[in-house]
Amino acid sequence: MKKIISTIVLLGVIVLLLLAIIYHISPYIFHKKRLIIYIAGSLTMPFQEAEKLYENENPNVDVVLVISGSRDLARRISELGEYADIFASADYSLIEDMLYPEYAEWYLVFARNELVLAYTNESKYADEINSTNWFEILNRSDVKWGHSDPNLDPCGYRTLIVLKLAEIYYNVTGIYESLKKNEVIRPKSVDLIALLESGELDYAFEYRSVAVQHNLSFVELPPQINLGYAEYNDFYSKANVTLSDGTVIVGEAILYALTILKNSTNKDLAIDFVKFLFENREKLFNENGQPAVYPALAFNYEALPEELKEDAKEWKK
Numbered sequence: 001m002k003k004i005i006s007t008i009v010l011l012g013v014i015v016l017l018l019l020a021i022i023y024h025i026s027p028y029i030f031h032k033k034r035l036i037i038y039i040a041g042s043l044t045m046p047f048q049e050a051e052k053l054y055e056n057e058n059p060n061v062d063v064v065l066v067i068s069g070s071r072d073l074a075r076r077i078s079e080l081g082e083y084a085d086i087f088a089s090a091d092y093s094l095i096e097d098m099l100y101p102e103y104a105e106w107y108l109v110f111a112r113n114e115l116v117l118a119y120t121n122e123s124k125y126a127d128e129i130n131s132t133n134w135f136e137i138l139n140r141s142d143v144k145w146g147h148s149d150p151n152l153d154p155c156g157y158r159t160l161i162v163l164k165l166a167e168i169y170y171n172v173t174g175i176y177e178s179l180k181k182n183e184v185i186r187p188k189s190v191d192l193i194a195l196l197e198s199g200e201l202d203y204a205f206e207y208r209s210v211a212v213q214h215n216l217s218f219v220e221l222p223p224q225i226n227l228g229y230a231e232y233n234d235f236y237s238k239a240n241v242t243l244s245d246g247t248v249i250v251g252e253a254i255l256y257a258l259t260i261l262k263n264s265t266n267k268d269l270a271i272d273f274v275k276f277l278f279e280n281r282e283k284l285f286n287e288n289g290q291p292a293v294y295p296a297l298a299f300n301y302e303a304l305p306e307e308l309k310e311d312a313k314e315w316k317k
Contacts, residue, residue, distance in 0.1 A: 032062045035269050036083060040070040040090035041148075041188035042113070042155065042207045043256070046284045047088070054276050061269065069153030069188040074098040077261070085264040086273065090207075091154040092257035096299065104259040106304050108312055109297035110277070111256040111290050114228025115155070115162050116218035117145075118211040123202040126217065134219050135166055135175050138182065138203060145203040146184035146192045151244045154254075155189035158227055159205040161251040164239035165225040207254070212289030227254045255293070260305070271305050278311045 039047050044067055051063040066073070070089040076082040078098050087104070089095055095107040117134050119126055129137045138145045150156035163176040184201060186192050192204040193214050208228070211218040223229050227236055236251035243249065258277075260270040277284060281292035297315035298304050304312060 032060055033266060033269055034062045034064055035085050035266055035273060036064045036066065037086040037088065037273075038066045038068075038073040038077065038082075038084040039088045040073070040256070041067055041153065041190040042090050042210050042290075043067075043088055044190060045213045046288050046290065049288075050273075050277055050280065050284050053280065054273060057276075063273070067188075069148065069156070070094050071098075071154060072152040072187070077103055083263070084261055085266050085270045086258060086260055088256065088258040089154075090254070090256055092255045092299075093252075094154070095257055095259050099259070099261075103261055103263070105262060106298060106300040107257040107259040108274075108304075108308065109255045109257045109293050109299075109315060110281070111285050111292050112228065113207045113209055113254045113256065113290055114221075114223075114226040115158055115205055115254070116208045116211050116220060116226070117203055118196060118206040118214075118216040118218045119203045120196055120199075120217060122199050123196075123217075125202075129203075129219055131219055131222060132170075134203075134221075135163075135170070135172070135179070138179050141182075143202045144182055144184055144200070145179070145205075146186060146195060146201045147205045148189040148192065149185050149187050150241060150249075153188045155205065155207060156185070157241050157243065157249045158251075158254065160241045161236070161239045161249070162205065162221065162225050162227065164241070165236065165251060168235075168238060169222060169225050207290075209288055209290035227251065229253060255297075256290075257299075267305070271307050274308060275311070 047065055051065060055061055055063055070091055071094055074094045077084060092107060092109050095104055124143050125137050137143060147159035148156035150160055167173055167175045189206050190210060192201060195201040196204055224232055224235055230253040233252050239251045241249050260267060264270050285292040296312040298312040299315055301314035
């Protein structure tokens with residue numbers, strides 16, 4: 001009997017190994033081109049939808065999405081040498097600060113967002129919370145709230161900036177320091193969704209688009225602190241945070257950007273995918289609660305591939 005069980009286990013291991021090998025070589029067996037795209041966690045739903053639509057139209061292409069916090073992904077490209085064809089970041093400045101000019105020579109700002117405080121009907125004090133008392137609710141001893149890791153994910157450091165701006169806007173000192181006792185931190189903002197839905201968290205700072213996509217209730221924060229509007233950049237810049245590596249992040253409006261990496265071996269395919277994104281921006285972004293920026297704003301416009309210039313204009317920051 002033991003021999004039979006051992007044989008079954010061995011066969012199972014062999015099957016799993018064969019499946020893994022087939023998965024990794026299938027694009028080459030079937031002559032599929034693999035397009036590797038590193039994306040911010042908050043872009044998961046729009047890009048998964050784009051992946052399906054694009055592969056339906058291009059059956060010879062295998063779109064591979066690698067999802068993590070934008071800062072983590074930029075570090076993996078620049079410091080660990082990981083390969084990607086396209087990088088789509090929740091913070092445009094990461095491309096300029098961490099990838100330019102060695103790994104990227106241009107980027108396109110293609111969408112914007114804002115921060116909200118997400119919750120469910122089961123969250124404590126859900127029937128009381130609003131845009132004027134939310135920080136008081138979070139400070140209650142029986143409430144748990146969360147945000148993503150500021151060292152890995154822009155939503156994390158943006159949350160801290162929002163809390164610092166709230167001190168100025170509401171004229172209340174020490175909001176963040178007083179809230180630390182109840183905070184929960186996860187690598188990226190979308191990791192908090194499951195905790196909200198299971199009741200392990202009462203509230204989480206999320207991008208508005210993520211809250212909309214997951215049908216969550218949310219507190220809309222005043223535009224002066226939600227980082228959603230460029231006209232308030234002067235006020236946003238009054239707050240900053242210092243990350244563990246000493247990087248100082250200054251508050252500014254949330255802008256998403258993408259680039260095709262300089263070492264991409266699939267540049268024509270990557271350009272075609274970006275054009276596809278722009279052609280379907282209404283369905284992919286606007287309908288997912290993430291307003292598209294049109295035309296896209298181009299950093300180093302002259303270096304843009306010619307095929308993308310028609311959808312962009314030079315960005316003079």
